[in-house]
Amino acid sequence: MDLDAIEALHPSFDAACGLLLLDLHHGKANEMGTAQLDAFEALCDLVEGDERIRLLVTTSRRTTSKGTPIFIAGANVTEREGWSTDQVKAHVRRQRAILVRLRHLPIFTAALVTGVTLGWGVEFLLTADYVLATPAASFGLPETGLGILPGARGTAELAHLVGPNHALRLGCTGERIDADEAFRIGLVQEATPSVDAGLERCRALAEALARKSPTAVAQFKRAVLAGLGRPERTRLELEAAAYEVCVDRGEAALGRAHFDAIRRGEAPPWGPRAAPPRARND
Numbered sequence: 659m660d661l662d663a664i665e666a667l668h669p670s671f672d673a674a675c676g677l678l679l680l681d682l683h684h685g686k687a688n689e690m691g692t693a694q695l696d697a698f699e700a701l702c703d704l705v706e707g708d709e710r711i712r713l714l715v716t717t718s719r720r721t722t723s724k725g726t727p728i729f730i731a732g733a734n735v736t737e738r739e740g741w742s743t744d745q746v747k748a749h750v751r752r753q754r755a756i757l758v759r760l761r762h763l764p765i766f767t768a769a770l771v772t773g774v775t776l777g778w779g780v781e782f783l784l785t786a787d788y789v790l791a792t793p794a795a796s797f798g799l800p801e802t803g804l805g806i807l808p809g810a811r812g813t814a815e816l817a818h819l820v821g822p823n824h825a826l827r828l829g830c831t832g833e834r835i836d837a838d839e840a841f842r843i844g845l846v847q848e849a850t851p852s853v854d855a856g857l858e859r860c861r862a863l864a865e866a867l868a869r870k871s872p873t874a875v876a877q878f879k880r881a882v883l884a885g886l887g888r889p890e891r892t893r894l895e896l897e898a899a900a901y902e903v904c905v906d907r908g909e910a911a912l913g914r915a916h917f918d919a920i921r922r923g924e925a926p927p928w929g930p931r932a933a934p935p936r937a938r939n940d
Contacts, residue, residue, distance in 0.1 A: 659708060663700035666693050667716075675864040676712030678705070679857075682730065683720050690778045691734030692749075695756055702759045709872055709931050713864040714763065716786070717770035719853060727773025727794050730782055733810075753778070753810040760785040761811075762883060764876035764931060766867055770856040771795045771837075771846070780828075781812040783845065784819065787879070788863075790856045791837045791846040798834035818886060820844050869923065871909045872931035877901075907932050 661669045667680040680701075682688045705711050720728045733753070738746055760767070761784070769783050772792040780797055783789050799816075801807050808816070808829060817825035820843045827833060840846040850856035867875065877900035885893035904910050908929055916926035 659704075659710065661704075664697045664704065666697040667701065669701075671711075672861070672864070673710065675861060676710055676868050677861060677864040678711045678714050679860075680714070680716040682716065682718040685734065687722070687728050687731035687774070688718055688720055688779075689731055689734040690753075690782075691737045694734075695752060698756050698760060702756070702763065705763050705765060711765055712867040712870075712872070712875075713860065714765060714767045715770055715857070715860045716768075716782070717853060717856070718773070720773070729769075729771045729773050729775040729795065730779030731774050732777035732779060732800070735804075750809045757781060757785050757811050762880075764872075764879065766863070766875060766879070768860055768863065770850070770853060770860060772853050772856075777801055777808065777812075778810055780816075780845075781808055781810045784811055784815045788848070789846045790848045790850045790859065791840060792850055792852055792856065793837050795837040795840065795846070796834055797828075797836075797840050797845060798832060799828050800832045802830060803832050869920075869925040871904065871913070871926075871928045873907050873909050873929065874904050876931055877903050903932050 659671050659673075661671065664680075666684060668683050670679050670681070671677070672679070684694065685691070701714075705714060718727075718729050722728060738749070741749070760782075766788070767786050768788045768790065769786040770790045771783070772794045773796070775783070775795060775797045777798075777800060780799055799808050799812060801809075801812075807813050813829065816829065820828075824843045828835070835843075835845075837846060837849065841849055848859070850859060881893075881896045881900040885896045888896075912926045912928060913920065916924075919926065
């Protein structure tokens with residue numbers, strides 16, 4: 659696996675369970691700028707084209723000189739010095755499009771958070787299928803205090819996850835919350851005592867995913883995400899279409915033929931992944 663194109667994200671790959679780990683460590687505070695966007699775009703190409711990857715996990719062990727842990731402290735606004743209004747708008751549109759693409763990757767994705775997570779960092783969490791956080795994690799959206807708003811899906815998607823009231827509280831006031839509060843409102847799905855413990859949990863998830871049909875996982879994710887906020891009839895149509903992809907690709911027949919082996923915890927020889935179509939960004 660060639661990881662050079664995403665080297666800015668400090669990747670490592672565990673081939674035994676298909677776990678691709680990104681360990682963020684760049685800039686002053688893991689701020690996200692053009693170089694990181696380039697790497698995330700290349701990451702999407704990699705994941706969409708390499709079926710060995712079954713779980714993508716993003717974390718960071720970064721600390722400040724004072725020992726404060728950091729996940730992502732926001733976007734890299736200093737690189738925008740001298741940019742025109744049109745350049746800023748185009749850059750944020752690109753951020754938004756890349757985060758949409760990350761959200762719809764045809765694999766299970768997780769974020770393992772410890773430390774400061776602000777602005778773009780919170781928006782990045784909205785791309786993950788599952789978020790784990792240590793007690794040292796904290797979260798906030800400071801954008802309105804800077805004369806802007808969370809423009810990389812934060813305004814569009816946060817309310818779907820935590821409800822409109824909590825989204826408005828976080829986005830309008832910029833209030834910082836700790837890991838317990840983030841878990842209470844649904845921004846975080848699981849508490850973990852440390853990064854090491856969280857990584858062990860992620861490896862267990864990867865081992866479970868490695869036994870599953872890549873096509874079935876991709877189609878399940880597609881149907882769930884495409885159905886959010888849609889009428890029941892539409893959700894059922896999406897489910898039927900996703901189910902029938904699994905049947906048409908032969909995955910259902912493989913599951914039946916290897917049922918006893920599956921019950922023993924073994925993985926059948928699943929076929930190539932039928933990836934969902936890329937989400938529209940307009």
